[in-house]
Amino acid sequence: MKVAPFAFRQTYATMAVEANSAGPEGRDRREPSTSTVFSEKHRAKRVTQPTNQRRRVLSGMRPTGKLHLGHLVGALENWVQLQEKYESYHFVADWHALTTDYAGTSELRTNVQEMVTDWLAVGLDPKKATFFEQSKLPEHAELHLLFSMVTPLGWLERVPTYKEQLDNIRDRDLHTYGFLGYPVLQAADILMYKADFVPVGEDQVPHVELTREIARRFNTYYGRVFPEPQALLTPTPKLPGTDGRKMSKSYNNAIFLSDPPEVVAAKTAEMFTDPARKRRTDPGNPDICPVFDHHKIFSPQAVVDRVNHECRTAEIGCVECKRLMADHLNKSLTPIRERRRPYEQNPRLVWDVLDEGTRKARIFAQATMAEVRAAVKLI
Ligand code: TRP
Ligand code: SF4
Numbered sequence: 249m250k251v252a253p254f255a256f257r258q259t260y261a262t263m264a265v266e267a268n269s270a271g272p273e274g275r276d277r278r279e280p281s282t283s284t285v286f287s288e289k290h291r292a293k294r295v296t297q298p299t300n301q302r303r304r305v306l307s308g309m310r311p312t313g314k315l316h317l318g319h320l321v322g323a324l325e326n327w328v329q330l331q332e333k334y335e336s337y338h339f340v341a342d343w344h345a346l347t348t349d350y351a352g353t354s355e356l357r358t359n360v361q362e363m364v365t366d367w368l369a370v371g372l373d374p375k376k377a378t379f380f381e382q383s384k385l386p387e388h389a390e391l392h393l394l395f396s397m398v399t400p401l402g403w404l405e406r407v408p409t410y411k412e413q414l415d416n417i418r419d420r421d422l423h424t425y426g427f428l429g430y431p432v433l434q435a436a437d438i439l440m441y442k443a444d445f446v447p448v449g450e451d452q453v454p455h456v457e458l459t460r461e462i463a464r465r466f467n468t469y470y471g472r473v474f475p476e477p478q479a480l481l482t483p484t485p486k487l488p489g490t491d492g493r494k495m496s497k498s499y500n501n502a503i504f505l506s507d508p509p510e511v512v513a514a515k516t517a518e519m520f521t522d523p524a525r526k527r528r529t530d531p532g533n534p535d536i537c538p539v540f541d542h543h544k545i546f547s548p549q550a551v552v553d554r555v556n557h558e559c560r561t562a563e564i565g566c567v568e569c570k571r572l573m574a575d576h577l578n579k580s581l582t583p584i585r586e587r588r589r590p591y592e593q594n595p596r597l598v599w600d601v602l603d604e605g606t607r608k609a610r611i612f613a614q615a616t617m618a619e620v621r622a623a624v625k626l627i
Contacts, residue, residue: 309341313359341434344434368601388436395432399432409454431459435459435462439463505581516571528566540559
């Protein structure tokens with residue numbers, strides 16, 4: 249069989265448009281992308297789900313420990329909204345963490361616990377959505393293996409994040425089989441649950457596109473088992489770290505969801521501002537100030553408008569402006585702190601949520617794998 253061309257740049261643009269225009273509400277969500285020769289063939293066979301069934305979203309996160317404001321506005325707030333309308337599956341991608349951090353796993357358990365505690369603290373609700381741990385479901389590994397048989401090496405070598413990370417991550421050796429196969433494992437995660445939508449940030453769109461390609465190729469060989477999922481681009485407001493760079497644990501510039509109010513205030517007081525505003529009497533430019541980016545997300549509109557004006561006229565000083573921002577940020581974090589308390593006091597509750605979710609996910613995963621094994625003629 250001819251290997252389908254796989255052009256990330258072009259498909260990425262398509263996906264972004266699709267995600268914005270069709271979105272979860274779009275009736276035309278099943279319209280295939282036109283990037284491969286397989287689309288036409290499968291268009292006719294596409295089945296529509298009964299309308300009384302909620303459509304499914306699935307997304308995973310690597311366990312990096314405590315989550316920060318960037319995770320909140322870039323993913324979690326969106327997940328919290330999605331659980332109201334969709335059948336939601338969210339999982340801890342612990343095997344994915346191993347693809348880069350295989351050499352040091354001593355923190356893995358703590359990282360999982362801290363991350364899922366944050367999930368529950370922001371309002372993700374085990375009564376509404378399913379939360380599980382990838383490594384507790386060997387079905388993911390089995391599907392990954394079968395997908396690895398049909399995934400051309402070229403597709404993986406062309407994934408933009410692959411070369412980028414090989415070049416950028418210098419302190420670890422990423423020339424491994426597992427790291428190259430990262431997107432194949434992700435495809436297994438997504439297709440296992442026949443997800444309609446995958447809420448992700450822009451950087452992950454190529455992985456969802458590759459997932460669609462793998463689904464098509466598998467279906468071509470073995471019959472139609474997998475629907476093609478769509479990326480659901482999370483609109484991400486700009487929220488830099490305290491030093492103005494991208495907020496990241498490794499840059500030491502993050503405000504964590506679990507930071508107590510005094511720590512939030514102290515970190516805010518240290519934040520970078522408009523560097524040209526040296527004296528209190530100098531007018532400032534909020535458009536280039538990370539404090540203002542935070543205001544825009546966490547302060548009421550009236551405060552945003554006031555800062556926007558009074559910074560430019562030097563009516564407000566940076567010290568006061570930061571104090572104001574920290575107050576509103578702390579107000580936004582209060583409900584998160586309250587929801588966190590029971591889980592912090594009794595971490596067993598967190599593991600119970602994962603156990604229960606894993607049990608539910610396993611039923612789905614076993615059904616998919618029975619179908620897959622039959623399709624491949626392994627049974
Ligand atoms: N690769 C994703 C990330 O780094 C994590 C992930 C793994 C994922 N499997 C997934 C996301 C399946 C969505 C669906 O953020
Ligand atoms: Fe930034 Fe506020 Fe200072 Fe203006 S007044 S530079 S927005 S911290």
